[in-house]
Amino acid sequence: MLERITQVRQEAEAEIAAVNSQESLELYRRKYLVRKGAISQLFDQLKAVPPQDKPSVGNALNTLRARVQELYDEKAQLLQQKPSEGVRLDLTLPGRKGFRGSRHPLMQTLDEIKSIFIQMGFGIADGPELEDDYHNFGALNFPPDHPARDMQDTFFISKTALLRTHTSPVQIRVMEQNKPPIRVIMPGRVYRNEAVSARSLAGFYQVEGLYVDAGVTFSELKGTLVGFARQFYGRDIKYRFVPSFFPFTEPSAEMYITCFLCKGAGCRMCKQTGWLEVLGCGMVDPAVFTNVGIDPEEYTGYAFGMGIDRTAALRYGVDDLRLFYDNDIRFLNQF
């Protein structure tokens, strides 16, 4: 009897492999698992087994039935997963899409700059683009009738109103309204009366930074900007600070970094110098502090500024600044 059970088990295990459709699966079920099936017939023969063998034979039969049922269930599940009528769904058809929104590359660049300074503890401030002469020039220590004003060709609106030529007037507005410590960056649009070309625009974006507190040093200005440059341009950059002139800072400097295109070897982008000028900076001139009612003996500070358009152009390799304002989606969708 036990031999017969083993034989049926071996047959059932061998046959299940050949089952590959619902039809053959049904045949398999009918052969083994229905009331008149092979296993039921074996159960029927249990009556004829001597009583002392009944428990062991009964056990073996139960195991056999469980085993075959398991084989059947597994196969049934497997067959279920297969589409029954071949491949009718073309899964390579594209998914349904909506319009793709995009953040302007200038704003992406500005966002990165902002997040670096925010993480250093800077806040954000803004001010009007249509400014008065005092905030744009006078308070920033540009004397009237001074050639320093020629550094920034100005669009005038009236005798004393103009389009701001830099974001620095926001410095004045922030210092007029707040007491030190002050630590902000000030992004925004600025205007220069210059012919529009691939390399120069009449309206563009700048971001300005200001930190005023007791004991702020030039050394710290360098440290902060080097930290910024390493985060923004890469850890391995080399840098240098070169004396410059801005009426509202003294000492004034321009920061250069090694050209990231040629790694300092000299190329078209860096005009063969290996260096790129990335920002202007300096210690807030005491005259500016006096103009906003901050005592320059008590407080010192630094300020810096950079053009977003030029920075973004360098970063993304854009060779014509006008592309930023053409709003061509072929361009915008690249970012």
Place this chain on the structure above:
Amino acid sequence: MKIVHSWLQEYIHFSLTPEVLAERLGKLGLEVASITRPGEKYKSFVVGEVLSCERHPQADRLTVCKVSVGGEVLQIVCGAPNVAPAQKVAVALIGATVPRDQHDPDGKPFVLSHVALRGVASFGMICSEYELDLGPDAEGILVLDPKAKTGEGLATHLGLDDIVYDTEITPNRPDWLSHLGVAREIGVLVKRPPKRPSVRLKEGKHLLRKVLSITVQDKKNCPRFAARMIRGVTISSSPEWLQKRLRNAGLRPINNVVDVTNYVMYECGHPLHAFDYALLRGGMIVVRQSAPGATFTTLDGKEHVLPPGSVMVCDAEREVSIAGIMGGANSEIRETTVDVVLEAAYWNPASIRRTAKGLGISTDASQRFERGADPNCVEYALNRAAALIIDLAGGELLAGKIDVCTKKLRERVVPLRISRVNSLLGTSLKKNDIMSFLGLLGIATRQKKPDTLACKVPTYRIDLEREIDLIEEVARVYGYDRIEAKSRAYVILDQPFPTKSLPERAREILIGAGFSEALSGSMQDQFRARIGGGEPVRLLNPLGVEMAFLRTSLVPGLLDAIRRNQNFGNPDLRFFEIGHIFRVDPSFPERIVEDFVEEERVALALTGEAAPRQWSAPARKADMYDLTGAVAEFAEKLSLDKARFISYSTSDGLTESTLSIEIHGGYAGFLGRVREDILSKCGVEGDVFVAELLLSSLTPRRKMKYEQLPRYPKVRRDISVFIDRNLALGTVEQMIRQAGGELLVGVNVFDVYEGEKAPHGKKSLAFSLELISKQKTLTDTEIETAVRQIVHALESEFGATLRSVQ
């Protein structure tokens, strides 16, 4: 300014290579933008001697020359009429790049190759002044000095084998606008000051005062005016060495007297002017302001209307020079000049700048005076020039000089605290370091108090007035690179964490909704600036009519963006822009500057297909409702308030079918279809739907706050009704909400039908109603009662008939 290497060497010896010098000057803040070697152009050009000339056998106008170029004799065919034996000429050898092609309309350069001219081989070219790019003369060949050495490189002969540094100078350093000034900075590098040439003058017996008088009426603008006079000069061209120097510095040699004034200006930085004494009427000079509306012809032959307040140098009867800017044609040095009056003055920088700006001219002299010359250099410049003129043009110096000096300028003494230097720079420099740095700049220091140095500043450093100016000098000489980059990034802990600004959040929402961010220019033409509404701001000095006004709306910029993309085959567009608009409105309360209003706005525009083309849905053009939906979503997310859309009965200048948008119960902006005529003027095709909102009106009035979730499920019932075709959906919806009471939490129209199956004058509206109770699960009876109430209200108020409830 162009600085000539050999010229610098006159005043200071240094052995730095040009590239190293440029870099090290750059680190001191004196930027060398480029280094040029003008002689490089003439690498394959030599001085040749014409040995013989023969008529070309085939062409009358050509000459076959034998030309010695030192080692060998070349056969050269020449077309110039003036070629003759024994001449010294400039020869381009085969392979030379000739700077200008006489036969090319643009005078482009060309490479000289082997040619046969009418069958006669030519092994070089004898060049004209034009071909060499040395002057305009293209008629004949350039004949060189007979003393020129045959075979010598042309660059060497012309004195062009020099090195020229093109410097870019910040407006605070007029002292760098001279060779001596740059030499002083080199002195910082080599730790040795430059030597200024000493001047020895021999005065004659005749007294200057007897023949010339000077009166300064405008003392404010002319603090110093000095003059000398040389009698009996011979005007001619300057010697080669002087011409070479001037040419390399980018100046055109004129004659020996004028060249000397330019030379001395480029040497020590002080502009001079020379008058022909014979043309000065009345033997007198008067400095005064111009008469209103007066005109004046400068020595370049141009007539100018003088701006009010122009300071003029005059003789007894008329103006002879625009002070500190440019001399007059009526008194300039000419070939016949015999007696020269030399002027050296110091002018008020602001006055020079106003006049130069008013005239729209900028000269070597005005650039120096408006930045600030050294008043104490007047005497040196005057004497140096007088001595050079006598050297080069002969003549006798009259005895004495006239020097009207209303204000003597003393060397400024500026106190400097050592502790302040270190606390500002973050350094730990010692007193002796600081003293030696300043010493290299010619600033004498003396210790006054333990912490304070008294610093005596030379008068040519007009930029050093305050302690901070000296601190910058210390930093410069010490080296910015040597100041340690310390960072002490720390957070101010008592400040709230910066939250995202409104524009930043607006940007995020709109990008997420599939809009591309655009940025357009703020300056527009009048047409575009006027369609936005409001009085546009006009620029006083625009770049052109297309950019003469400031935008009053962001929409015209977006229309231009749409046109551009349509032109490139991309007509399906969704744009937004966040930016400032401007207008003139003296009555607006929140003005910052004068009568001008500035607002930050956000605009949306969509056109073309409602969605990108795809296989699973039919194409549909975007319409008003695509935009209304986007704006409603955007406004609600940003402002945390529902936007209300109110239909305008009239159309404004920009759009038709306009809705006005209300947020927080106040006007926030508008939405509509752009008018046909505006689209066609902007060159845009198809419908464009736009919305523009005042960004600040979207500021949330409440904080985000958790509201308890309903504990019971929501049920939905759909009803459809026939209703008066002219009823606006908004009105119907409002009635439904009112009738539904507090159980009704959502009303959503999902079908609008106005076809033939609707009774005359009616339309079918289908609404999906959402009902919920806070207290319990609603029973069917309660739901039916609520729906019946709603239907009843529609029936009794609007005469609606129920079609179905589901």
